[in-house]
Amino acid sequence: MTEQLTRNLRSDARDNRQRILDVARTMFATDGMDVPMREIARRAGVGPATLYRRFPTKEALATEAFAEQMDACQVIVDEGLADPDPWRGLCQVIEQLCELHARDRGYTTAFTTAFPHAVDLAAKRRTALASLADLTLRARDTGHLRPDFVLDDLILILMANGGLHATSTDARVAASRRFAALAIRAFRA
Amino acid sequence: MTEQLTRNLRSDARDNRQRILDVARTMFATDGMDVPMREIARRAGVGPATLYRRFPTKEALATEAFAEQMDACQVIVDEGLADPDPWRGLCQVIEQLCELHARDRGYTTAFTTAFPHAVDLAAKRRTALASLADLTLRARDTGHLRPDFVLDDLILILMANGGLHATSTDARVAASRRFAALAIRAFRA
DNA sequence: ACGGTAGTGGACGCCGGCGTCCGTTTAGCT
DNA sequence: AGCTAAACGGACGCCGGCGTCCACTACCGT
Numbered sequence A, B: 001m002t003e004q005l006t007r008n009l010r011s012d013a014r015d016n017r018q019r020i021l022d023v024a025r026t027m028f029a030t031d032g033m034d035v036p037m038r039e040i041a042r043r044a045g046v047g048p049a050t051l052y053r054r055f056p057t058k059e060a061l062a063t064e065a066f067a068e069q070m071d072a073c074q075v076i077v078d079e080g081l082a083d084p085d086p087w088r089g090l091c092q093v094i095e096q097l098c099e100l101h102a103r104d105r106g107y108t109t110a111f112t113t114a115f116p117h118a119v120d121l122a123a124k125r126r127t128a129l130a131s132l133a134d135l136t137l138r139a140r141d142t143g144h145l146r147p148d149f150v151l152d153d154l155i156l157i158l159m160a161n162g163g164l165h166a167t168s169t170d171a172r173v174a175a176s177r178r179f180a181a182l183a184i185r186a187f188r189a
Numbered sequence C: 001a002c003g004g005t006a007g008t009g010g011a012c013g014c015c016g017g018c019g020t021c022c023g024t025t026t027a028g029c030t
Numbered sequence D: 001a002g003c004t005a006a007a008c009g010g011a012c013g014c015c016g017g018c019g020t021c022c023a024c025t026a027c028c029g030t
Helices: A002-008 A010-030 A037-044 A048-054 A056-084 A084-102 A104-112 A119-142 A151-161 A169-187 B001-010 B012-029 B035-046 B048-054 B060-081 B086-103 B105-113 B117-141 B152-163 B169-187
Strands: none
Touching: A002 B152, A010 A037, A010 A048, A010 A056, A010 A104, A037 A048, A048 A084, A056 A084, A056 A104, A056 A119, A084 A104, A084 A119, A084 A151, A084 A169, A119 A151, A151 A169, A151 B152, A169 B152, A169 B169, B012 B035, B012 B048, B012 B060, B012 B169, B035 B048, B035 B060, B060 B086, B060 B105, B060 B117, B086 B105, B086 B117, B086 B152, B086 B169, B117 B152, B152 B169
16 A cells, blocks of 8 residues: 555655655664654755655654564564574574664664554564564573573563663664673573 | 752752752653753742752753762662672672662663763762772672673663663563563673 | 842743645646 | 646744743841
8 A cells, every 4th residue: 555655656756755764764773763854854855844745743754764674673583483493593583683773773762662553563563573482482492592581581682772872873783782692691591 | 069058048948959859859760851841840839940040950950869869879889899799799789770770760861871061970970880890800709700791791781771661660670670680690600 | 027138930032843834846648 | 848736845833841031029137
């Protein structure tokens, strides 16, 4: 349905829409969620009206902007599931999710706070979590994962990972890596 | 010097000042750092002008408001140092610092972001960290703590602990407890 | 009790972000 | 090329927080 709307748009409108999304993604990633809508519009080279016409609310914009990241998330989880060694798969999932969240400030908050009306995002989030639950069960069976581990522990870690602040993205990613390593250590049987 | 100023204040002024600090503390704790100054003034039963006269900037207000928490922080660390078993002392420090931060949203951000001009706060922060470094060294000597542990790991954990969000304070404290337990597990040799 | 002064708070103007309207521009079809 | 509807963006009014000024109030020494 989104694609139909996109197709029916006039060419210049579609270009603008795309540029807005690109700008929004990078700005949300670097500056977090509280960037002014005007600023996104300005950098995208459009007027505020255009931005608001395409995305009536910041939530709508964020939902679209993060769809890609959401898919990346799912891909990470799927790759973890595909690994023949569930424990190794789980470790990689933890590492990569942490890094993804560290690279994208906005997505982190969007993922954890989960806007009330972003059904699409929430749904994908749920399926990703379901996959994760599956993976943890299998990893636990290998004996490498602590037997009393629960999915909530992983969510806890991801949420905590979001609290890692730093001036630069690189520093944040570095911190996130160390943190993931600590988390894995804590989860090992 | 703060005490001299306090003494020289007229009785009603001193009362107002105290009420402002009390209100600020609780509001910072429950609602975080972004509460409007007006709202603090309103709840304290004073006008905005009074608030601004006593505390020209929000930073000044926060510094005073958190002085108490800062001391609590130091007390926790000192108690950990006093414990005959350094490893147990360190564990208790981790648990209690996490809980303290979970109970007070505002203090967490104040502690980690460390306002540029809050020299007083920064200084206390430094001495607390120095004590912590001492404690970790001693704990490491007991053999219970991982040999490659560094102070930064602890700071990392505290910062991550600040990322734990929840609707209620109780939920946040509960999450924080579980998180502290995980962290300790990760630090154990 | 009363005068002087420290203290107060309502009211004001400023700023920055928000969301919308409307005159102008431009894509796309014939 | 010319026309029409879609799309654009500058400009506007609104709101909420900020920090300050000044006429009024109340504490405290005499």
